[in-house]
Amino acid sequence: MDTAVSSTGARARTRRAILDAGTAVLAQNPTASLADVAAAAGVGRTTVHRYFAERSDLVDAIGMDVLDKIGAATDRARPDDGPALTALERICQEYFELGESLAIIFDESMAATWNWESWEEDTEADRALARLVDRGREEGTLDGRLDTDWIVQVLWSLLYVAWQRNRGGDTKHNALSLCLYTLRKSVGAPS
Known part of the structure; x- marks a missing residue:
């Protein structure tokens, strides 16, 4: 096996482990340190600092x-298939x-620490969701x-x-189940 390929794969796995651990740790404790993230990822603090x-x-x-996860989730949901x-x-x-990934986004104490200009721009997932809602309003399955x-704001x-x-x-x-029931009742077309 090529060592460069092996090294690249290992780096990608380590980065993924740090991101996943960071998400889990910060969702539970928004003030967590990089040392806390390193411990959860099973790597040393210097390793985390090498990546971030x-x-x-x-x-x-x-x-x-x-x-990226929202985009993939939107694709998996097949927004163009079936009734809106x-x-x-x-x-x-x-x-x-x-869950945990998006819980961080809603945490007000985290808002002061991020620099996510990308969140201000419409993504393809945002546009797909808006098209879906527009279609539902036109076809009469959404109010x-x-x-x-x-x-869209009710959904979030x-x-x-x-x-x-x-x-x-x-x-x-x-x-x-409660979320889906309430969604149907709140935005579905009146019967």
């Missing part, structure tokens, strides 16, 4: 990683599974009295409540 010189570098990388309300429920389920931005708000409920001890299944 400052805590802010790690936080920025987590932000970009979350955007059903597709919106699939997106909700996929986003709910991102046409609610504008697209409102429905419900996800936040569901994650908080799950973190508070409710089962994932129950928190997601």
